[in-house]
Amino acid sequence: MAAKRTIEIFSTGCDVCAELVAQVRQAACDSCEVSVHAMQDADVAARAKALSIRALPAVVIDGTLADCCTGRGVDLAVLRNLGLGRA
Incomplete structure (x- = not known):
């Protein structure tokens, strides 16, 4: 099994961020582990x-x-070149 690719999305929780989260999750493959980080958290x-x-x-x-x-x-083509959606 291939190693998981870590995809982190830094978000304010706005509609623009929510749209990107949905697009990235849709483009992600089984080897992509997508997490969303809320910028309101100090860490x-x-x-x-x-x-x-x-x-x-x-x-x-x-x-x-x-x-x-x-x-x-954000350009999804650039993200795909980095490995989004590929095992």
Whole structure:
């Protein structure tokens, strides 16, 4: 069995974040473990800062902040290139 790919979504809980969560969960495969982190939690906010997250929502795959999340907007094609949806 392939190792699980860790997909972390940093979210404020807004409608934009909820839409991204739904899109990522739909694109994820059985080898993707998707978790959503609420930025209202101080520990989550500290982790986001350590990952250089500056805009939300943001996606981290296997510990790497997706390039599409370093600026404006999220690009699912970029996430798929990082391994989203692949075993």
